[in-house]
Amino acid sequence: MSALWTAQEAAEATGGTTQGDWQVSGVSIDTRTLAEGDLFVALKAARDGHDFVAQALGKGAGAALVSHIPEGVAPDAPLLIVEDVLAALEALGRAARARSAARVVAVTGSVGKTSTKEMLRTVLARQGRTHAAEASYNNHWGVPLTLARMPRDTQFAVIEIGMNHPGEIAPLARLARPHVAMVTTVAAAHLEAFENIEGIAREKAAIFEGLEPGGIAVVNADLDTTPILEEAATRAGATIRRFGTKAR
Incomplete structure (x- = not known):
């Protein structure tokens, strides 16, 4: 089965910068339901998703969508770094609909x-x-x-x-x-x-x-x-x- 998103596709859709040449098979906003291979989206709501990026990667996330490298995350971790995480999620949705x-x-x-x-x-x-x-x-x-x-x-x-x-x-x-x-x-x-x-x-x-x-x-x-x-x-x-x- 083909990847849902490759690093290059996600970067082109969002205008972000990728670390590593990764691919993901799903998209998640919650480490409790995250599946191995998902892109973890670090949204800010009642809590900041950046606080859970290390946990998500530890559970097997294929990459994380972030606005900065969070504390406790390796500098070479598979990331997609953007200015605004919610805007980037919208851009991914728009690109998925377009294709x-x-x-x-x-x-x-x-x-x-x-x-x-x-x-x-x-x-x-x-x-x-x-x-x-x-x-x-x-x-x-x-x-x-x-x-x-x-x-x-x-x-x-x-x-x-x-x-x-x-x-x-x-x-x-x-x-x-x-x-x-x-x-x-x-x-x-x-x-x-x-x-x-x-x-x-x-x-x-x-x-x-x-x-x-x-x-x-x-x-x-x-x-x-x-x-x-x-x-x-x-x-x-x-x-x-x-x-x-x-x-x-």
């Missing part, structure tokens, strides 16, 4: 995202090699991570996209570049960040901004905010497909 011939489905909605993603994974896996997000990896690092992990021979990909605040969905949709984008429903979730449910609908509808030319927008026909979703789909030049009791 892929997969048909991509993106799913968002106030409820039902993960269950819909899993149903799509099950159905599409019967048609060909299918790749989808783990758990609910649907945010600013989850979407690029899912894309960066996408095997070269993927035929179908299912990308879950979530949000907590305005302006989060469109950039992730443009990163995923789906052929089909679906809004499961619009409900009063995260209402503290929006003036009203119409604002939530407009944010969910931003998923259609990432559609590939000739893409399909799948909308729930039973919502008070369905017209907002359909207007956004029309602006994106999408073919609209409806589901629900009022679908036509």
Whole structure:
């Protein structure tokens, strides 16, 4: 099986500097679930991933994506050194999407995202090699991570996209570049960040901004905010497909 990423490919995608001529078979952000041969991505969140690079390499990581050589890591360790680790992860996701011939489905909605993603994974896996997000990896690092992990021979990909605040969905949709984008429903979730449910609908509808030319927008026909979703789909030049009791 070919490598998921070679050192040269990862460096070209991110603009980073590599140490060593390595290749990796997966991408991980957590040493607890890291598999041998993974690229460990040292993200900064509640804790700094750089503090776990030595542990990751000790567990068999093929390389680590870092912004500096962490303490306790050999100067000649297999690393990809970049200015910004999250931006580099996004760049890897973008490059993975660009090289892929997969048909991509993106799913968002106030409820039902993960269950819909899993149903799509099950159905599409019967048609060909299918790749989808783990758990609910649907945010600013989850979407690029899912894309960066996408095997070269993927035929179908299912990308879950979530949000907590305005302006989060469109950039992730443009990163995923789906052929089909679906809004499961619009409900009063995260209402503290929006003036009203119409604002939530407009944010969910931003998923259609990432559609590939000739893409399909799948909308729930039973919502008070369905017209907002359909207007956004029309602006994106999408073919609209409806589901629900009022679908036509």
